[in-house]
Amino acid sequence: MPDLTVSLIQSDLAWEDIEANLAMFDAKLDTIxxxxxxxxxxxMFSTGFSMNAARLAEPMNGKAVAWxxxxxxxxxxxxxxxxMIQDNGRFYNRLIxxxxxxxxxxxxxxxxxxYAGEDKIYTAGTTHLTMEVKGWRxxxxxxxxxxxxxxxxxxxxxxxxxxxxxNWPARRSAHWRTLLKARAIENQAYVIGxxxxxxxxxxxxxxxxxxxxxxxxxxxxxxAQKETIxxxxxxxxxxxxxxxxxxxxxxxxxEMLTIGEKSITQS
Numbered sequence: 001m002p003d004l005t006v007s008l009i010q011s012d013l014a015w016e017d018i019e020a021n022l023a024m025f026d027a028k029l030d031t032i033x034x035x036x037x038x039x040x041x042x043x044m045f046s047t048g049f050s051m052n053a054a055r056l057a058e059p060m061n062g063k064a065v066a067w068x069x070x071x072x073x074x075x076x077x078x079x080x081x082x083x084m085i086q087d088n089g090r091f092y093n094r095l096i097x098x099x100x101x102x103x104x105x106x107x108x109x110x111x112x113x114x115y116a117g118e119d120k121i122y123t124a125g126t127t128h129l130t131m132e133v134k135g136w137r138x139x140x141x142x143x144x145x146x147x148x149x150x151x152x153x154x155x156x157x158x159x160x161x162x163x164x165x166x167n168w169p170a171r172r173s174a175h176w177r178t179l180l181k182a183r184a185i186e187n188q189a190y191v192i193g194x195x196x197x198x199x200x201x202x203x204x205x206x207x208x209x210x211x212x213x214x215x216x217x218x219x220x221x222x223x224a225q226k227e228t229i230x231x232x233x234x235x236x237x238x239x240x241x242x243x244x245x246x247x248x249x250x251x252x253x254x255e256m257l258t259i260g261e262k263s264i265t266q267s
Contacts, residue, residue, distance in 0.1 A: 006212075010196065011025070012196065013042070013045065013048040018058075022063070032229060038079070038138070042081060043082045048196075057086040069098050072100055105129055108126075110141075130159055136234075139158070146180070152183055153187065163194070176209055187215075191213040192213075192232075195209060210222070212234075
């Protein structure tokens with residue numbers, strides 16, 4: 001099976017300024033010259049992590065969604081990041097996955113951050129999304145989902161790569177870094193975390209620590225404090241060899257299969 005090339009963009013975000021953020025990411029995407037299979041943006045990349053959904057959330061045919069579609073088509077790659085979305089009278093923290101042909105897949109954040117009141121504004125998702133790219137099964141999650149191992153459990157090796165897009169604050173960056181490694185080790189999968197940097201409109205500092213973790217828990221890439229665009233090649237053979245030589249995944253708790261949430265797999 002071929003290897004997978006992924007670019008992650010760790011950036012500051014203009015607070016609640018959709019136009020400014022889309023223009024900024026336009027410029028950053030243009031600097032990615034190598035052919036990549038997937039580009040990853042942070043959580044709520046067009047606004048920052050805001051509770052002002054009544055003013056800022058857009059429909060699925062809105063400006064930021066259309067921008068993602070256009071970029072995926074132009075760059076001939078998959079692009080994913082989360083946005084504030086209004087759908088059927090409800091607000092969602094929704095990851096939008098744009099394919100190279102411009103079609104979309106979505107994942108709604110399951111675990112809403114009650115400490116910040118996210119659960120009072122947004123509606124929680126109930127369904128996993130698993131995307132297939134070049135034979136790789138990729139499962140996206142959003143920020144706070146990282147803390148909940150049952151929801152992220154890789155039963156029967158359902159995915160090869162877990163993605164966490166985030167606005168994770170600097171004061172809890174030790175948790176972010178530890179949990180990314182834990183999710184990789186326990187699920188025998190690659191893990192990529194894409195966080196932002198800079199201070200948001202609520203006064204919270206973000207120090208990045210976007211990272212790529214191997215299935216064995218090795219840090220293949222990590223960057224703190226500054227904006228960065230990093231492209232990584234994920235190699236398939238080491239993943240398959242490790243799972244075959246140390247098949248801990250076979251001994252997972254079978255009762256986990258009864259969680260009840262649906263999983264959707266799309267190419």
